[in-house]
Amino acid sequence: MSAETVARVLIDSPLPQLDRLFDYAIPEELRAEALPGVRVKVPFRSAGRSAEGYLVELGEPGEEYSGRLSPLESVVSIVPVLSPELWSLARKVADRSAGNASDVLRLAIPPRQVRVEKAFLRDGSAAASAPLPLPLTELDGYGSEVLEAVAGGARLAVAAVPRPVRLDSGESVGHWALTLAQLAADTLARRRSAILAVPDFRDQDQLEAALHTLVPEARILRSDARQANADRYRSFLSALGDEPVVIVGNRSAVYAPAPALGLIALWDDGDPLFSEQLSPYANARDAALIRQESSGAALVLLAHSASIEARRLVQLGWLTVCAPTKVWTPHIVPTAQQAGGDAQFAAARIPSTAWTQAREALAHGPVLVQVARPGYAPALACASCRHSARCGVCQGPLGRRSANAVPACQWCGTLAPSWHCGNCGGTELRTVGVGAGRTAEDLGRAFPGAKVVVADGERPILTIGSEPALIVATRGAEPRAEGGYRAVLLLDGERMLARESLGVDLDCLRLWSNAAALSAPGAPTMLAAVAGPIATALATWRQDQYTDRELADRRTLRFPPAVRVASVTGFPDTVAAAIDALPPSEHLDVLGPVGVDDGLTRAIVRFDYGLGPEVASSLRASVVAAATSRRKPAPGKPAYRTPNTLRVRFDDPEILA
Incomplete structure (x- = not known):
């Protein structure tokens, strides 16, 4: 390093005017430590203030400035947490979204933990001593074609096998989890790293269970929001080494450092949880596309129902479609719109055909009932004039968590024990919406003696056994059953489709497809009170055709993702x-x-x-x-x-x- 070498530093600041590299002189005592990628502290503006940032690169002084440069104050850590690949990715993601690179790095690099860092510098990564798995000859359900394509760095849109599978450990997971685990294991066998991103913790638990049957635990690194700061930073540091690893996590995992990256895979990329809620709001799929193009790694988008963004890339020839070697189609049973003759079945919103199928299936194992909303009565209205019941504090909608609960605001939580209607002055309430709790109560009366279990955001259940039970779950919160469900009932379809959103139909199709894939082979899946092209697409398992028609309509209207x-x-x-x-x-x-x-x-x-x-x-x-x-x-x-x-x-x- 010459005496004229300067450090180019990115200030860790959300201010858009600071989103560029600043030149600083390197004091003689810091020349051994001031290397690209390390955290540094630099003087900033006046009054003795300083700021932290990342030393991005070393270079010669710019010709546009001939004055004296301020020197670096200190090197905060000698660990090069910002690799050239990560910096390039952050810069490209920020530029594409008109955002700050420092905001992207804040998602990618966990806060520093001094004790963890000292232990890492002393002991190194456990992955260095872990053996590598053996290469695979074929991928379960797909043969050898997908393995060869991934080894060659291809970009694939893979149709998932819609059925559960039992692992060697005895645990039952979705077949998609085994597919990703096998792809990661084969990538690892070629001494390349793999990044596997999933929407939420339920999917991550399945994927980790499948990985542990194929990959040594020391080579599996987690990167998700559930981890404590120390654990997340420990995983991040372990990925900085030279040994290939498998990184599993949520949307931020696509930014994780990975030596010799060979695979980036996303499960169910159409899930809205992949959309980042912090600036610059980049979707994990877009970040994965950018990283794949710059790294040359293989890209896999795996789903039961491909997203409209993935179908656009397929039509452009940028993604190649891969399907299972055998046609795996869930048994979708069309149901009539009328409910069963008994008032109890009508209250439970179960068509007569679906009730018959569910009664027969319940004798052999668990039955899944998917509903649209959690709670007991998600919406209430005046019994006299039927105007929506609103909170007196914030004007949010009132609802009930149980049959005898006091009405409460769904926005601010304020109780409304003495509510009165602002339109007619009435004091009596009527139920407008039916939630998971009310559905479970109605099903308990419709199926006397049956065990009824509710699974939603407040009562998360990941797995259930194979004994008979009615599982009432909100969309996306369905637990996986040992061996699969003996029947799946998809209720509230009309209510789900009535939500005002451009992609509500595709979102419903994705959620219904994922629920149908939880059924045991040959078990019926019943979609209640929904007809038309979307019901046909689900029944024939031709979601791609429906999505392609939707994409064609959006091109005509100039709606995203056509533009x-x-x-x-x-x-x-x-x-x-x-x-x-x-x-x-x-x-x-x-x-x-x-x-x-x-x-x-x-x-x-x-x-x-x-x-x-x-x-x-x-x-x-x-x-x-x-x-x-x-x-x-x-x-x-x-x-x-x-x-x-x-x-x-x-x-x-x-x-x-």
Whole structure:
């Protein structure tokens, strides 16, 4: 390192105007430690203030500045947590979303834990002494074709086998978990690392169970929000070494460091949990696509019902479709809309055909009943005028958690023991919606003597045995049954489809497909009170055809993902300036702006994918300009800097909801 070498540092700050590299001089005493990737502390502005950041690279001083550079204050840690690959990924994800690279790194790199770091520097990673699995000759259900494609770095959209499978350990998991575990084990056998991302902890538990039957435990690293900070940082450090590992986690796992990356796989990429809720709001699928293109690793999107984004990539030829060698189709039974003749069955919303199938199946094992909403009565209304019952504090909807519970607000939780209707003055309430608790109560009367279990967000249940029972579960919270369910009832289909959202039908199709895949081979799956093309797609297990038709309609209407969209929210003048600065193009149009809360306005920008870099760069410049602008001062008062009120979100899932 020459005496003229400078350190280029990324300041860890959410301010958009600081999203660039700053040059700092390297003191002589820090030259041995100031290496790319380490955490550093640097002086920043005046009054002796300092900031932390990452030393991204070493280089020669820039010609545009001839003054004296401020020196680095200290090297916080000698561990190079920011690899060149991770920095490149963070920069590309941020640029694509008009966001800050430091915000991406905040998701990717866990907070520093000094004790964990010292132990790692002393002992190293346990993966170094763990054996590697043997390579596989074929993938269960797919033969050798998928293995060969993954070994060659292909990009695949794989149709999952819709059935449960029993592992060598005796545990029952979805076949998709075994598929990903085998792909990861074969990748590891070739001395390459694998990243496996799943939506939530239920899926992660299945995947880890399958991995433990194929891969040594020391080579499996977790990266998820359930971990304590120390455990997450320990896993992160273990992935920095040279030994290949398998990284399992939720959406942030796609940013994990992985030596010699050979596979990036996402299970059920259409799940909204893959959408990041923090700036720059990048979807894990998009981050995986960027990382695959730069790393050359194989990419696998595995699902029972492929997302519309994946189908678009298939039609562009960017993804190759892979199907199982054998046709595995759940036994979907069409049901009539009328409920059974008994009032109890009508209250339970069970069509007569479905009731007959469920009664027969209940004699042999568990039966799954999927419902739309948790709670007892998710919505209440005035018994006299039928106006929605609202909270007197925040105007949120009232509901009940149990039959005799006091009505409470679903937003703020305020109890309403003496509620009265603001429209007619009535004091009596009637149930409008039926939740999991009420459904379980009705099923208990419809099937006397049967064991009824409720599984939802408040009562999470991961697994159940093979004994007869009625399992009432909200969508996405279904426990997996040993050997599979003997029947699956999908209730509240019309209510689920009535939600106002652009992709509600595809979301329902995905949830129903995942529930049907929990059934035992040959067990019936019944979709109640839903007809039309979406019911046909589920019954024939041809979800891709339905999704392709939806994609064709969106191309006609210029809806995402046929085009990209970005929402621009802020004060009217800043939004107008941002829109005026956009590059002129016939492939770009603006909807709005329209007023939103607190005097702000919002505009929606639609544009073709080819314009993405230009639009992102323009909107990014507008965000920086808004953050650094000064308001005109009132007479006799100094100018002041405005808060950063311009908010840009690309591929915003809320704007078309």
